[in-house]
Amino acid sequence: MRRRGLLAGGAAAAAMLAAPGLPRAQGTAAQGTAGQGTAGQGGGQGSGGAPIRIGEINSYSSQPAFLQPYRNGWNMALDEVNAAGGIGGRRLETVFRDDNGKPEDAVRHVGELLNSEKVDLIAGGFLSNVGLAIADACAQAKRLYMAGEPLTDAMVWARGNRYTYRLRASTYMQAAMLVEEAAKLPAKRWAVVAPNFEYGQSAVRSFKELLGRARPDVQFVSEQFPALGRIDAGATVQALASANPEAIFNATFASDLTAFVRQGNIRGLFERRSVVSMLSGEPEYLDPLGDEAPEGWIVTGYPWADLNTARHVAFRDGYRRRFNDYPRLGSVVGYDLVGSIAAMLRRAASTDTEKMVDAASGLRFNAVFGDVEYRAIDHQSTMGAFVGKLALKSGKGVMVDWRYADGAKYLPPDEVVRQLRPQG
Template sequence: MHKRFTAFVAALAWGLGAAQAQDVYTIGEINSYKAQPAFLEPYKKGMELAVAQVNATGGVGGKKLRLVTRDDNGNPGDAVRAAEELIAREKVDVLMGSFLSHVGLALTDFAQQKKRFFLAAEPLTDKIVWENGNRYTFRLRPSTYMQVAMLVPEAAAMKKKRWAIVYPNYEYGQSAVATFKQLLKAAQPDVEFVAEQAAPLGKVDAGSVVQALADAKPDAIFNVLFAADLAKFVREGNTRGLFAGKGVVSLLSGEPEYLDTLKGEAPEGWIVTGYPWYAIHTPDHEAFLDAYKKRFKDYPRAGSVVGYNAIQSIAAGLKKAGSADTEKLIAAFRGLEVRTPFGPITYRAQDHQSTMGAYVGKTGLYGGKGVMVDFKYMDGAKFQPSDAEVKKLRPAAP
């Protein structure tokens, strides 16, 4: 009797689990939460807000979204192991996430090997959609190429001849520098690159970097450092007067997750990409801002928007596909349109890159905090290579 009862309970539990599985789409998300908390804590909140909103309106085709996250420790091997565990144990329907470019590339390769759909939410390297691109991988955030292309016209307009460069020495930084050199040289043929400092990610020796840049006597500086590396660089540069009289162009440095850390030490007059949440007065953004503040009693960061857009993209793709079948999702995402706080975006069929844009402006100080001023939104669709160029860049991806 006891054995029969146990078997009955087990069967009932299995049946309930199967029924619940049929009523949900499970999203498996992998990211560097411990390694990059400034960006990824707000990112997680953005995801949570989007999941709550989707589920409050009936889910996707009557199915609720369930989000399961894993930490990759900023390590490609850990990310792949997390992806395998999510598929085997959690039976996830969709994979998404990653922040660091080399981790994103590892998951891009995993998606191809396992023939599983993967949305790369945040990593910026162009290889994800070009050289290493594949049919299973799509990318949300504006790429390194796109964000550098947004900054180069401003850099060229400064008419500075001697440029120094500082960047984190891994895939994202290397890619950003190569693109900046290529595009600035095309826009300003007489430009010279007089110094380069490649710092280990998260371990910049700010004193020696600043001294080396100063010794080169540049007219302008292109910076790709971010997070704690950026804060150390800015503080040391301010102390030694590196930035005085020089133009500075800097990727991502207008994002509040990095400006907020600097407080009153935030630089003024840098040309940056970023997110001026406090001064974007469009209906879509104001609706997002109000909902975010109400739920978290805090203001959004750039990561918040990326996390929110990633979940909204997955929901839109599932709705269009009518299922979580990989091939149906791929077909749905090619040309998929998604409404976001930045306005509508589209996932390009030719390279699986979304047209999500970014804001370009200058850094300033207001109330003892760094802000963006004189900014404008740059539509990502206007800063991508032509179809012919994409074919050359993405030769192996069907």
């Protein structure tokens, strides 16, 4: 692949923050308050009535690498909306809850937020199994859930419902992006490694299906599914090496990815083998590897330092001024999720659940990577992802030769979606 960035728009960088999806901030706004049981409020004053309350549930204690930047991005966007007058003069407020990475905790929080805190909608989610539990609970209560991160295909297809929308590109979409590159490799013998829960199983299922369709001559000679957060990296690497694959598809992330890469480097697993890896170019997972980051892997990720579109520069510069740090992909997800909620609320002109659900259907909004739509057919957004290769630069892993893959181009035809998704 040749490296190519997105074309910068002719608008000034500040135009992104002034667009309908995310109003431009005026002055300094207070950061949303973090913590269990605490309502986080953005800055700014509205004059149009009671605040609009969002119940936000996430795995803050179990997945901090992604979710602290996510919280930063969320609060930044919330304050911008409120500083610009809120939604029809009504301020946005957030009531945060930590699900500890447990579906049962998330379901309990859904009930508390809806019944005791009287929130107008539920948002958030990180782990796919937890996100599905939130989606099911909200569907039973007939209340809107705007999911940010849970990537499983089931979120919008097999277990999709009227009340659930999802922002990030799914496992199917990212697998399809990676398969475009994987199918070009000469490798015929493949192995896979992924965490043994909904996300990992969904990622492997999609990758195998799509690669098999593109390259009927490939075979999968080993599948390793270590427990999430408890990978025995030495044993996993040995098992993969024993199968002698020509290429590996990896879907591990966070501490599992770090352990897997280190053991793979020590034992020579990646020598003369191609690796295709989901999420590994995201800085929250790439940065901890330092100079141990593998070179040449084909990955999805986020080249934050080199993406110079007007929208992204405005976001990146604002984020760095506020937090004295660079954004991670979690920062973008948190920021865009609030932006999409604000755009939905403006379109609905109401906090009635059915009106909000209808307003989200087919909604287009101004996101960091470009305009995004929540598709009416399955409630999946068209947010894309970056595909590139890993390289070392100044002793640190970076993405090179990257391109932006528009999510709308990596979804199955409508007739297939109708077969995958139940009615409602």
